[in-house]
Amino acid sequence: MGSHAIESTREQRYQCQIPYRRHDSTRYRHGTVNDHATGNDGQPDSTLPHSGEPDEQYTGSGLIVEKAKRLAKIDATRAAGTEPYPYRFDRSHTLAEIRDEHAALAPGTELSDRVDVAGRVMLLRDSGKLIFATLRDRGGDIQLFVSKAVIGDAGFGAVQNLDLGDWVGVSGTVMTTRKGELSVKVDNLQLLSKAIRPLPDKWHGLTDTDTRFRQRYADLIVNAEARRTFEIRHAIIASFRRTLHETGFIEVETPVLHVEAGGAHARPFVTHHNALDMQMFLRIALELHLKRLIVAGMERVFEIGRVFRNEGISTRHNPEFTMMELYQAFADHTEMIDITERLITAAALDSTGTSVVTIFGPQEHTETVDLALPWRRARMIDLVHDAIGQDVHPSQSVEHLRGVASAHGVSCAPRWGPGKIIEELFEATVEHTLIAPTFVTGHPVEISPLARTDRYDPFLTERFELFIGGREYANGYSELNDPVEQRVRFQDEQTAKDAGDDEATGVDEDYLRALEYGMPPTGGLGIGMDRVAMLIAGVHSIKEVILFPTLRHEVL
RNA sequence: GCCCCUCUAGCUCAAUGGUUAGAGCACCGGACUUUUAAUCCGUUGGUUCUGGGUUCGAGCCCCAGGGGGGGCACCA
Numbered sequence: 342m343g344s345h346a347i348e349s350t351r352e353q354r355y356q357c358q359i360p361y362r363r364h365d366s367t368r369y370r371h372g373t374v375n376d377h378a379t380g381n382d383g384q385p386d387s388t389l390p391h392s393g394e395p396d397e398q399y400t401g402s403g404l405i406v407e408k409a410k411r412l413a414k415i416d417a418t419r420a421a422g423t424e425p426y427p428y429r430f431d432r433s434h435t436l437a438e439i440r441d442e443h444a445a446l447a448p449g450t451e452l453s454d455r456v457d458v459a460g461r462v463m464l465l466r467d468s469g470k471l472i473f474a475t476l477r478d479r480g481g482d483i484q485l486f487v488s489k490a491v492i493g494d495a496g497f498g499a500v501q502n503l504d505l506g507d508w509v510g511v512s513g514t515v516m517t518t519r520k521g522e523l524s525v526k527v528d529n530l531q532l533l534s535k536a537i538r539p540l541p542d543k544w545h546g547l548t549d550t551d552t553r554f555r556q557r558y559a560d561l562i563v564n565a566e567a568r569r570t571f572e573i574r575h576a577i578i579a580s581f582r583r584t585l586h587e588t589g590f591i592e593v594e595t596p597v598l599h600v601e602a603g604g605a606h607a608r609p610f611v612t613h614h615n616a617l618d619m620q621m622f623l624r625i626a627l628e629l630h631l632k633r634l635i636v637a638g639m640e641r642v643f644e645i646g647r648v649f650r651n652e653g654i655s656t657r658h659n660p661e662f663t664m665m666e667l668y669q670a671f672a673d674h675t676e677m678i679d680i681t682e683r684l685i686t687a688a689a690l691d692s693t694g695t696s697v698v699t700i701f702g703p704q705e706h707t708e709t710v711d712l713a714l715p716w717r718r719a720r721m722i723d724l725v726h727d728a729i730g731q732d733v734h735p736s737q738s739v740e741h742l743r744g745v746a747s748a749h750g751v752s753c754a755p756r757w758g759p760g761k762i763i764e765e766l767f768e769a770t771v772e773h774t775l776i777a778p779t780f781v782t783g784h785p786v787e788i789s790p791l792a793r794t795d796r797y798d799p800f801l802t803e804r805f806e807l808f809i810g811g812r813e814y815a816n817g818y819s820e821l822n823d824p825v826e827q828r829v830r831f832q833d834e835q836t837a838k839d840a841g842d843d844e845a846t847g848v849d850e851d852y853l854r855a856l857e858y859g860m861p862p863t864g865g866l867g868i869g870m871d872r873v874a875m876l877i878a879g880v881h882s883i884k885e886v887i888l889f890p891t892l893r894h895e896v897l
Numbered sequence: 898g899c900c901c902c903u904c905u906a907g908c909u910c911a912a913u914g915g916u917u918a919g920a921g922c923a924c925c926g927g928a929c930u931u932u933u934a935a936u937c938c939g940u941u942g943g944u945u946c947u948g949g950g951u952u953c954g955a956g957c958c959c960c961a962g963g964g965g966g967g968g969c970a971c972c973a
């Protein structure tokens with residue numbers, strides 16, 4: 342069924358390529374996104390050939406025509422005996438290496454150092470017998486200085502035929518221009534890959550958010566801000582790994598396909614395994630498998646992995662996102678608080694060189710926060726007390742707490758107990774005020790089915806959540822390791838599930854069996870990596886830190 | 898699911914309800930051996946997201962639908 346659907350989509354794409362099919366039905370095979378918008382523009386066929394001289398046989402512009410012109414250049418290149426898509430190119434330097442080695446050359450310098458570099462042509466400046474090009478590789482840009490007298494007539498013609506977006510490999514010497522621009526004086530140029538589709542505006546880049554997210558490849562080519570954001574994201578993840586390895590954690594991989602979607606409150610994606618004829622769920626958390634490994638004796642484990650929640654999409658939510666979870670034997674929640682602070686502060690320093698981040702509040706309001714300053718710790722019930730001037734505690738009656746809640750505009754579902762009502766009060770009255778990093782601790786037992794009861798207060802747990810700028814970033818606790826109590830908590834969840842709470846989890850019998858072998862005292866932590874990336878990169882939307890965010894299916 | 902905004906050339910953007918929807922970049926042709934978004938000259942390029950409607954006349958107003966964005970709800 343699936344492959345049939347793909348085939349028919351391809352067929353529809355090809356039918357958008359009428360000008361090409363008519364002249365060359367075998368070579369062109371690239372389905373395109375926006376072609377339907379231009380489609381067959383009704384021009385006579387003679388304007389759209391795909392062979393011979395590109396200059397005379399057709400005129401006009403628009404995407405279809407421009408691609409035809411570039412395809413004609415490919416044919417001409419092949420006809421001249423050159424492969425427009427060669428297999429490899431051996432470069433001697435990256436562009437950053439050339440910049441590092443020749444950081445302070447005086448204007449007008451000509452070195453004899455030979456270099457072979459490769460990249461994409463981003464700009465072209467043709468001044469007759471001299472052409473300047475801006476070449477870009479992953480690490481930066483450098484100017485190509487192409488003189489007709491140096492490269493020869495044939496080579497110069499090939500450079501004149503280049504289009505923005507083409508990949509080239511060049512050989513030459515290092516020089517600076519009269520104005521001091523570091524350049525490669527090209528004596529040989531080889532096309533490495535011909536671009537058929539024109540780049541977005543060379544100055545403005547791409548601004549249309551739809552196109553930026555759907556065609557991230559184009560976004561990254563032309564928008565330096567997008568490249569910077571993802572460099573930061575990946576530096577953050579690398580920083581986390583380094584900190585954790587230095588602290589004695591080992592990285593593991595656990596199943597994405599779960600029989601029981603536990604470890605969080607969320608609606609899962611449901612799927613089916615054919616050979617086993619079994620319903621399965623995409624994981625909503627990493628927690629329960631990692632704690633099985635603590636039972637196994639691995640002591641310190643972490644996983645950075647994708648989790649999936651079948652819920653709404655917003656500036657802070659993507660259906661698939663990246664969690665880091667870690668578990669440490671013999672530790673409790675206080676050590677998890679410490680490592681949370683270390684991980685995030687180090688990640689900011691490692692990825693941006695500063696621990697100062699900008700918080701975007703409502704109505705364009707921004708303020709800065711220095712993550713290097715000590716982070717506040719406060720109990721949830723104390724914060725609510727400070728906000729409403731009234732004591733709240735999960736030992737109080739549901740009726741009393743419902744009254745308090747409604748007095749503060751919080752409406753309660755019938756099945757909510759005291760703990761859930763207190764959490765809702767917290768979210769309504771406190772959460773948005775927590776701008777500087779704050780560890781909120783002591784969550785009620787009712788809303789923390791996997792956390793250990795507070796050693797001094799049986800109604801609370803040894804749990805914390807980290808809030809910065811009113812948003813949640815991390816969640817951790819002293820892990821519940823008593824299999825008898827865990828079964829009771831699971832049964833409460835099952836009761837809620839049976840009562841219609843489709844985010845509640847059921848009883849995970851295998852997890853209980855693992856606990857029965859004995860789990861040492863353990864601290865656990867989960868951090869939402871996408872949100873940390875948003876915080877440190879200073880962007881407003883989670884789509885800015887996910888390379889390919891979830892979008893509605895594009896109708897072609 | 899609800900509300901608001903938005904959609905014009907490959908890209909970035911214009912266009913009181915009133916000629917044949919314009920400009921820059923890109924593309925094509927021409928000039929130029931030190932440019933830096935090169936510059937200069939000349940071309941070309943449009944299903945104004947789709948479908949209806951109002952009107953003598955719709956890119957613009959109305960209705961329905963679609964994509965995207967923002968907000969609300971949901972979301973440990």
